[in-house]
Amino acid sequence: MSYISEKRKEELLRRYGSKKESNANIIGRPGLPKGPGSKGPGGPRGSIGGGKPKNAYATINRLLAYIGRDKVKILFVFSCVLVSSLASLAGSYVLRPIINNLVAADRTAEEKINNLVVGILIMACIYMIGVLCSYLQQRIMIGVSQKALIKIREDLFGKIQKLPVKYHDTHTHGDVMSRFTNDLDSVGEMLNNTMSQIFSGVLTLIGTITLMFVTNWILALVTIVTVPLLVYAGGMIGKQSRKYFIGQQQALGAVNGYIEETVTGQKVIKVFCHEETAMGEFEFLSDDLRNKQMKAQFFGGIMGPVMGNLSQISYALSATIGGILCLTKNFDIGGLTIFTNYSRQFSRPISELSMQMNTIFSALAGAERVFEVMDEAPETSDQEDAIEICAEGNRVEGAQLIKGEVTLKNVTFGYVPGKTVLKNINVKAKPGQKIAFVGSTGAGKTTITNLINRFYEIEEGEILIDGINIKNIKKDSLRRNIAMVLQDTHLFSGTVRENIRYGRPDATDEEVITAAKIACAHSFIERLPQGYDTVLEGDGANLSQGERQLLNIARAAISKAPILILDEATSSVDTRTEKHIERGMDQLMKNRTTFVIAHRLSTVRNADQIIVLEHGEIIEQGTHDELIKMGGRYYQLYTGAIELD
Structure with a gap:
């Protein structure tokens, strides 16, 4: 393993989830280069989950609430468990008269054989009933647990859809995926078996203690004396195991997060020859997982042997004292036989539960991580009097018609309290105008577009659309009226037609083709094996980066939104294709208020207004010709006197 400094080790553990620090220490400015696993426009990015674990009892109650949705089936399962447990106890108790009959001096051999056959048949019937009930409870419990698991998974996925962009900017995709896979799998394993085993164990324990007292109260007290020792040992080991x-689940999420980033960014790793570094860092995270797994598996694994050995002490004491009672107190041999059997049975549910500790604690840890996501604060709700808006070309009954005028008044914002990203921003875009933002990386260009979409809430000032504060507009309605083309493309598994239609699901095939032509994508789509019905997989891996971006632009083109945001929309296409797109964009931007973020200043020359940002402040604004005449920052950038970093 290549050398990794202690500082880098701490950074890996913090960033990928084994340690959690304040977001204020890890959030970066929007626009800064993001890691391969980061998606989305600008914004902060940082560590993932793994905070202080929640109360185990609260986690169990939440899991029981999911299972409790099938109350009738659960009641039937518990009834089967009850019958199965009683059958096990009754089957053992039948041994008493059988043994006493065999050792009785006043019975003939024929009577002993007949009674033995009858006893065996009775035991066989009892155990058959127990086996049948065990089968039924296992079969039904699996169905109930899987149904509960589906509901948990649906709730988790639904919550992911409701979380703000900030959450996705600050959590690695690998860790989120780990909660859907590893953590939920461990929960499912526990629900399938452990829940019914716990109930069965409790019933068996209560029934065994009762029959032990019925059989011989002296031996019962001897056995009960060992209970505090069993409970204490189990509690101590269980506390460490949990x-x-x-820690094991958190480390597993960290490894998954790192794998997801390195696989996604494999080209970057190879280009900069970071293979050895990546391997070294992965080995460190893998070793961290191994160490935590070894400790978890060790404490989970020793529970069974420890409890088993302690139960042997109880069994030995019962057998010894029981033998003495047979000789001195006329205690019957059959009673001693079933009592020693109950003595083993008394410790069996405890031992079985201890052997399940690996599953229980792994599942509880996984459930806590799942519920951590569910307990995250969702996007702020719409105000009660929030309205819907619509554009002329996409009228909605009851919605207020807008033309697309966007105004930012004295907007101040920071991703982290105390760290301002935008300072007193004032911008007014009239309907149909093209507004361009230029400036250095981290100047706040993408942040402005994030605020217009209400991906983040502003601290001071207000943003208005046709004079309406966006806080008074329903978020869904607001975002339906804003089309975005991001620098980072993303295509879904499906046909080309479906990907374009994602911008407006009710669009016709003709509208899809028209949008593709506007984006200059029609010609290359026609050359695909099945044209518009070609299936894209792996985020459009069978297309070039430029072709993926053209589809991304077509997706925005098909939308009837009156406001358009282009965040480096042509950065991934060649100059010739860019010229075609610009002509299509001119048609696309007609009657639309457009915000353009571009590093290629040639693409913003025809903007109605160019706004130059630096350190979150507007330092210049005007048309291309006006800014050139000013001879300021924009002039220096345009003429190459300084570089746009």
Whole structure:
């Protein structure tokens, strides 16, 4: 493994989830280069989950609430468990008269054989009933647990859709995926078996203790004396086991997060010859996982042997004292036989539960991580009196018609309290105007577009659309009226036609083709094997980066939104294609208020207004000719006197 400094190790653990620090220490400015696993426009990015674990009892209650949705089936399962447990106890108790009959001096051999056959048949019937009930409860419980698991997965996925962009900017995709896979799998394993085993164990324990007292109260007290020792040992081991299983799940999420980033960014790793570094960092995270797994598995694994050995002590004491009672107190041999059997049975549910500790604690740790996501604060709700808006070309009944005028008044914003990104921004875009933002990386260009979409809430000032504060507009309605083309393209699995239609699901095939032509994508789509019905997989891996961006632009073109945001929309296409797109964009931007973020200043020359940002402040604004005449920052950027970093 290549050398990794202690500082880098701490950074890896913090960033990928084994440690959690304040977001203020890890959030970066929007526009800064993002890691391969980061998606979305600008914005902060940082560590993932793994905070302070929640109360185990609260987690169990939440899991029970999901299972409790099938109350009738659960009641039937518990009834089967009850019958199965009673059958096990009753089957053992039948041994008492059988043994006493065999050792009785006043019975003939024929009577002993007949009674033995009858006893065996009775035991067989009892155990058959127990086996049948065990089968039924296992079969039904699996169905109930899987149904509960589906509901948990649906709730988790639904919550992911409701979380603000900030959450996705500050959590690696690998860790989020780990909660859907590894964590939920461990929960499912526990729900399938452990829940019914716990109930069965409790019933068996209560029934065993009762029959032990019925059989011989002296021996019962001897057995009960060992209970505090069993409970204490189980509690001590369980406490350590739970702690290490939580660490194991967090470390597993960290490894998954790192794998997801490095696989996604494999080309970058190879270009900069970081293979050895990546391998070294992965080995470190893998070793961290191995160490936590070893501790978790060790404490989970020793529970069974420890409890088993302690139960042997109880069994030995019962057998010894029981033998003495047979000789001195006329205690029957059959009673001693079933009592020693109950003595084993008394410790069996405890031992079985202890053997399930690996599953239980792994599942609880996984469930806590799942519920952590569910407990995250969703996007702020719409105000009660929030309205809907619509454009002329996409009228909605009851919605207020807008033309697309956008105004930013004294907007001040920071991703982290105390760290201002935008300072007193004032911009007014009239309907149909093209507004361009230029400036250095991190100047706040993408942040402005994030605020217009209400991906983040502003601290001071207000943003208006046709004079309406966007806080008074329903978010869904607001975003339906804003089309975006991002620098980072993303295509979904499906046909080319479906990907373009994602911008407006009710669009016709003719409108899809028209949008593709506007984006200059029609010609290359026609050359695909199945044209518009060609299936794209792996985020459009069978297309070039430029072709993926053209589809991204076509997706925006098909939308009837009166406001358009282009965030480096042509950065991934060649100059010739860019010229075609610009002509199509002119048609696309007609009657639309357009905000353009571009590093190629040649693409913003025809903008109605160019706004130059630096350190979150507007330092210049005007048309291309006006800014050139000013001879300021824009002039220096345009003429190459300084570089746009």
